[in-house]
Structures are given as structure tokens and as C-alpha cells.
Amino acid sequence: xxxxxxxxxxxxxxxxxxxxxxxxxxxxxxxxxxxxxxxxxxxxxxxxxxxxxxxxxxxxxxxxxxxxxxxxxxxxxxxxxxxxxxxxxxxxxxxxxxxxxxxxxxxxx
Amino acid sequence: xxxxxxxxxxxxxxxxxxxxxxxxxxxxxxxxxxxxxxxxxxxxxxxxxxxxxxxxxxxxxxxxxxxxxxxxxxxxxxxxxxxxxxxxxxxxxxxxxxxxxxxxxxxxxxxxxxxxxxxxxxxxxxxxxxxxxxxxxxxxxxxxxxxxxxxxxxxxxxxxxxxxxxxxxxxxxxxxxxxxxxxxxxxxxxxxxxxxxxxxxxxxxxxxxxxxxxxxxxxxxxxxxxxxxxxxxxxxxxxxxxxxxxxxxxxxxxxxxxxxxxxxxxxxxxxxxxxxxxxxxxxxxxxxxxxxxxxxxxxxxxxxxxxxxxxxxxxxxxxxxxxxxxxxxxxxxxxxxxxxxxxxxxxxxxxxxxxxxxxxxxxxxxxxxxxxxxxxxxxxxxxxxxxxxxxxxxxxxxxxxxxxxxxxxxxxxxxxxxxxxxxxxxxxxxxxxxxxxxxxxxxxxxxxxxxxxxxxxxxxxxxxxxxxxxxxxxxxxxxxxxxxxxxxxxxxxxxxxxxxxxxxxxxxxxxxxxxxxxxxxxxxxxxxxxxxxxxxxxxxxxxxxxxxxxxxxxxxxx
Numbered sequence: 001x002x003x004x005x006x007x008x009x010x011x012x013x014x015x016x017x018x019x020x021x022x023x024x025x026x027x028x029x030x031x032x033x034x035x036x037x038x039x040x041x042x043x044x045x046x047x048x049x050x051x052x053x054x055x056x057x058x059x060x061x062x063x064x065x066x067x068x069x070x071x072x073x074x075x076x077x078x079x080x081x082x083x084x085x086x087x088x089x090x091x092x093x094x095x096x097x098x099x100x101x102x103x104x105x106x107x108x109x
Numbered sequence: 110x111x112x113x114x115x116x117x118x119x120x121x122x123x124x125x126x127x128x129x130x131x132x133x134x135x136x137x138x139x140x141x142x143x144x145x146x147x148x149x150x151x152x153x154x155x156x157x158x159x160x161x162x163x164x165x166x167x168x169x170x171x172x173x174x175x176x177x178x179x180x181x182x183x184x185x186x187x188x189x190x191x192x193x194x195x196x197x198x199x200x201x202x203x204x205x206x207x208x209x210x211x212x213x214x215x216x217x218x219x220x221x222x223x224x225x226x227x228x229x230x231x232x233x234x235x236x237x238x239x240x241x242x243x244x245x246x247x248x249x250x251x252x253x254x255x256x257x258x259x260x261x262x263x264x265x266x267x268x269x270x271x272x273x274x275x276x277x278x279x280x281x282x283x284x285x286x287x288x289x290x291x292x293x294x295x296x297x298x299x300x301x302x303x304x305x306x307x308x309x310x311x312x313x314x315x316x317x318x319x320x321x322x323x324x325x326x327x328x329x330x331x332x333x334x335x336x337x338x339x340x341x342x343x344x345x346x347x348x349x350x351x352x353x354x355x356x357x358x359x360x361x362x363x364x365x366x367x368x369x370x371x372x373x374x375x376x377x378x379x380x381x382x383x384x385x386x387x388x389x390x391x392x393x394x395x396x397x398x399x400x401x402x403x404x405x406x407x408x409x410x411x412x413x414x415x416x417x418x419x420x421x422x423x424x425x426x427x428x429x430x431x432x433x434x435x436x437x438x439x440x441x442x443x444x445x446x447x448x449x450x451x452x453x454x455x456x457x458x459x460x461x462x463x464x465x466x467x468x469x470x471x472x473x474x475x476x477x478x479x480x481x482x483x484x485x486x487x488x489x490x491x492x493x494x495x496x497x498x499x500x501x502x503x504x505x506x507x508x509x510x511x512x513x514x515x516x517x518x519x520x521x522x523x524x525x526x527x528x529x530x531x532x533x534x535x536x537x538x539x540x541x542x543x544x545x546x547x548x549x550x551x552x553x554x555x556x557x558x559x560x561x562x563x564x565x566x567x568x569x570x571x572x573x574x575x576x577x578x579x580x581x582x583x584x585x586x587x588x589x590x591x592x593x594x595x596x597x598x599x600x601x602x603x604x605x606x607x608x609x610x611x612x613x614x615x616x617x618x619x620x621x622x623x624x625x626x627x628x629x630x631x632x633x634x635x636x637x638x639x640x641x642x643x644x645x646x647x648x649x650x651x652x653x654x655x656x657x658x659x660x661x662x663x664x665x666x667x
């Protein structure tokens with residue numbers, strides 16, 4: 001039971017990481033929040049958060065499998081996550097609001 | 110010739126991508142299906158629908174099976190031109206027995222190779238194959254095609270064009286040009302990072318198609334690159350056939366020296382000898398693997414020079430827990446059971462090769478990674494299809510004005526290789542469930558009819574695509590896309606219904622039992638049907654809108 005949970009967590013981390021990286025971009029923030037942004041500070045924070053989530057995803061993969069296999073699972077999970085985020089942005093962009101608490105969005109921008 | 114590098118790359122990407130895209134989409138699609146080849150096998154051969162089995166006892170199951178094997182009449186006829194003098198009716202000198210299984214195989218494939226007296230090349234042998242139920246040793250009918258591993262998988266790497274290994278060369282060239290397409294695509298695409306997540310379905314069709322092409326190409330770039338590259342590595346021996354052409358003598362000498370060094374006899378001693386207990390050798394091999402911290406089952410078992418004093422038994426571990434395809438081979442003297450040799454740890458180059466080939470061939474036990482590979486493969490398909498569509502969208506209005514047929518031909522070929530390929534694959538599964546268990550005496554085998562159904566349907570889809578392609582020459586859409594999507598939906602649902610009717614393994618039975626190999630194929634077929642219907646609806650809506658526009662324009666003229 002432990003391995004499926006860790007792998008699911010790795011997938012969620014990859015998804016959140018890609019989501020945060022997308023929100024950090026000027027092209028995608030307005031799609032999600034229907035407002036201008038993000039501020040340079042928020043953008044930087046989102047990038048750090050995204051990178052951290054992606055690294056977390058790798059660590060979780062490494063907890064489950066032999067390193068050679070974990071790296072493959074991770075790279076493929078990132079590809080899947082990036083696709084999922086791109087399609088969400090295209091069709092249901094507001095879903096990505098779950099990635100950021102509303103008070104972070106309300107700031108100047 | 111070109112003003113700058115980017116234009117040169119664009120030319121390369123467009124034209125090589127277009128021509129080899131028709132090959133690559135077949136490679137990508139059937140490669141994706143091959144990830145679950147053993148599961149498709151079970152769907153196609155209901156007699157093999159039970160749990161995967163470990164390598165059975167040699168003494169009780171394998172040996173009787175091996176001893177009762179003989180090459181088929183077809184194999185003998187095929188061998189005849191390679192022999193001086195008459196061809197014997199029976200073959201008794203066994204060069205090699207082999208049995209191979211994975212953690213996903215309920216039934217076991219076994220093979221035997223025999224010496225052929227008078228063969229023009231003394232190293233040439235004649236082979237016999239069989240599939241057995243490892244629980245009882247019972248033989249499965251020879252003509253039942255394992256659609257996954259014996260048809261979809263070979264389509265993936267050789268297009269089943271075996272004449273002078275032509276298929277391997279076409280696929281290899283396509284893989285090489287795919288690497289070129291990836292590099293040139295990256296050079297052409299100016300905004301890799303800025304448009305990393307960009308897909309704008311609401312924009313013009315040309316724009317949104319290109320978005321999807323870039324998206325699917327870029328996010329799965331590591332997958333595309335590694336699979337094209339490792340595919341070439343796996344068949345490097347075919348693409349650089351050095352040992353079997355220029356250096357034949359050196360190659361033979363090398364084999365002899367290697368045999369001296371490893372202590373594994375290269376030739377028969379021509380003295381008969383008995384075979385000690387192979388089951389005891391298996392137990393010893395497993396003990397040694399466990400002692401190395403690599404406990405595991407036997408994946409491949411082979412007996413070389415059977416019945417001879419020089420005979421030896423090789424046992425390889427089934428590699429399920431890592432990517433690298435390592436066998437950890439242990440070799441035993443067949444007559445006594447003593448260990449002749451344990452394969453030493455591989456060199457750095459060897460390990461890299463094992464990793465690269467293992468990455469592609471995926472013998473590991475990891476269902477999530479398998480599904481992610483399917484995702485990668487299908488992403489590649491989307492990338493290629495959107496490439497075709499972009500090519501057509503960009504040119505069709507201009508071609509319509511100039512009265513050229515280029516866009517029309519490319520579009521018809523795209524229909525053939527996209528929806529037509531799916532029609533053929535789903536239709537083959539329908540044929541599999543409709544054909545009788547045994548074909549009448551003197552007819553081609555059951556598996557041959559399944560192959561004929563596949564190729565006939567694909568050819569029919571191609572004719573249909575071309576016959577219906579006239580609107581493309583006027584800058585409109587080919588209705589064949591929509592019509593073939595309907596055919597896909599009908600055939601996919603028919604395959605699921607026929608599977609339920611002929612075997613009783615419907616989803617209400619297989620899902621509660623957790624029998625995922627069969628349930629998975631059924632669910633994938635239903636998902637395919639669902640997607641095909643969504644496509645039909647969208648294409649129909651678009652067609653109505655287009656007719657509306659034409660009517661309005663005509664009304665305005667009147």
C-alpha cells in the first residue's frame with residue numbers, strides 16, 4: 001500500500017509543480033484569475049514553489065523504485081503533468097485557482 | 110539555397126517529417142500497443158486467460174515438450190534451398206532448446222533448433238516453436254496468433270516487411286530522421302519555454318493545430334528522443350552488420366576464443382551424454398541470485414548441444430525489478446550439473462547498453478511506468494497527426510486556388526494512417542472473435558485470416574480515404590475522417606460485445622474478479638469508441654457550419 005500512495009503523491013507533486021510554473025507566466029495567470037499579473041515577486045515565488053514541487057516529486061519516486069527506474073517514472077510523470085496543465089488551461093483554467101490561496105491573488109497586480 | 114539556418118531546418122522538418130511521419134505513426138501507435146502486448150495476447154487467445162506462471166519444472170513439463178517437437182512442414186520447405194542434397198524428414202541433433210517467459214506470461218513460448226545435414230552454411234539450423242500451458246504441458250494450437258506479441262509488436266519494429274529485412278531498415282531510417290526532426294523542430298520553435306503550456310483551441314485551426322503539435326512534441330521530448338535513440342541502439346547489429354559481412358572470419362575466431370575463455374563449449378564433442386537434473390540447477394541458480402541480493406525467477410532457460418558430452422545449461426534471471434536488462438546468467442555442465450561459469454559484472458559500456466535497451470524493451474514490473482509509456486507513445490502519435498494536419502491546413506486553400514492535388518493526397522494518406530490504422534486494428538480483434546476455433550483442413554491458419562482481415566481493412570480504408578477526398582481539392586474537409594471515426598466506434602464496441610458473447614468474460618465479470626488484462630483491453634476499446642464518437646460529433650458540427658457558410662455565400666451571390 002505504501003508504494004502506490006508514494007507514487008500518487010509523486011504524481012500530485014508533479015502536477016502542482018507544473019501548475020505553479022504555469023501560473024508564474026504572464027500568459028497564463030490572466031487565464032486562471034481573469035486579472036493582470038502576477039507581480040514579479042509572486043512570479044518568483046511561484047517559480048521556486050514549482051521547482052520545489054518537481055524536486056519533491058523526484059524524491060518520492062526515488063523512495064519507491066531503483067534509481068534508474070525512478071528517474072524514468074519522474075520524467076514521464078512530468079510530461080503527463082505538463083500536458084494535463086496545458087489542457088486544463090485551455091478548457092477549465094479556473095480549476096487551477098486551487099493552487100493559490102485567494103489572498104495571494106488579491107495583492108497589487 | 111536557404112537564407113538562414115531556421116529556414117533550412119523548416120524545410121528539413123516539413124518534408125522528412127511528412128514522408129517518414131507515415132512510417133513513424135505506425136511505429137508509435139503499435140509501439141504504444143506493444144507496451145501491453147501480453148495482455149492483448151490473452152484477449153486474443155481465450156485459452157491463455159489465466160494468471161501468469163513461473164518457469165515450470167524442466168523434468169516434468171519442459172523436457173517432454175521439447176522432445177516431442179519437430180520443425181513444421183513450412184519451416185522445412187523454407188530451409189530446402191539452403192541445403193545441398195536431399196532434405197531429411199526428421200531432425201534429431203538438437204543444437205538448442207530454449208524457453209522464455211516474463212512476469213506477464215500465462216503461457217510459455219518454447220523453441221528448439223536442429224542441425225541440418227548438408228546445410229550450405231554449417232552454422233545454419235532449422236527451428237521449431239510451440240506455445241504450451243506451463244501448468245500441464247498441454248500444447249496450444251500453432252495457428253492461433255498472439256495478436257499483441259506476434260503481430261502488433263513486429264509491426265512496431267519491422268512493419269512485418271521481412272523481405273531482405275526491409276522493414277527494419279525503413280523503421281531505422283525513420284527513427285534516425287525522427288531524431289533530426291526533433292532537433293530541427295527545436296531550432297524552428299522559437300518560444301519553447303514561453304509557450305510550454307500553450308494550447309489555444311479557440312484560435313484559427315492552423316494556429317491551434319500548431320499549438321498542439323508543439324505541445325505534444327515539447328513536453329514529451331525526452332521520451333521521443335530516448336525511444337528513437339534506444340530503438341536504434343537495439344538494432345545497431347542490423348544497421349552495422351560488421352560481424353556478418355566484412356569480418357566473418359574474425360567473428361568466427363572470436364566466438365571460438367570466447368568459448369575457450371568462458372569454458373562454454375563452442376562445438377559438440379560428438380559423444381553422447383545424459384542430462385542431469387535441470388530443476389536442481391535452477392534451484393542452485395536461484396540460491397546464488399538470492400545470495401547476491403537479487404532473488405528472482407528464471408526468465409530464460411536454454412540447453413545448448415542437447416544430448417552431447419559438451420552440452421551446457423544456461424539460466425538467466427527474469428529482470429523485473431530494474432530497467433537494465435541484466436540476465437545474471439549462470440551456466441551448468443549438462444551432464445553433471447556443476448557450475449561452469451557465472452557471468453561477471455558487465456563493463457561500463459555493457460551496463461549503459463543494458464540500461465538503454467531495457468528502457469525500451471521494458472521487462473520491468475511497474476504498471477504506472479507502463480501506462481506512462483503508453484501516454485508518451487500516444488503523445489507522439491498526436492504530434493505526428495497534428496503535423497500532417499498543419500501541413501494540409503497551411504496549403505489546402507492555396508492548392509485549391511491553383512488546382513493542385515498535393516494537400517488532397519497528403520490528407521487522404523493521413524486519413525489512411527490515422528483512422529484507417531485504427532479501423533484495421535479494431536477490425537482485426539473483431540475477426541479474432543468471429544473466426545472459428547479451427548479452420549477447415551487445407552485452409553490457411555486462423556492467425557493468417559486475422560492478418561488478412563487487418564491488411565484488407567487497412568487497404569479498404571485507404572481506398573475510402575482517396576475516393577472521398579475530392580472536397581480537399583476545394584479547400585474543404587474530407588468526410589472520410591468522420592466516416593472512419595464511425596467505423597472505429599462500431600468495430601471497437603463490436604469487439605467488446607463479441608468478446609463477452611464468445612467467452613463470457615464481460616466487464617461485469619472481469620472487473621469484480623480483478624482480471625485486468627482482459628478488462629483493460631475491453632475498457633481501452635470502449636474508451637477508443639467514446640473518443641471516436643466525440644470526434645464524429647465535432648466534425649459533424651464543423652461540417653454543418655461549413656455548409657452554412659457556403660449557402661450564405663451562394664445566397665449573397667444570388
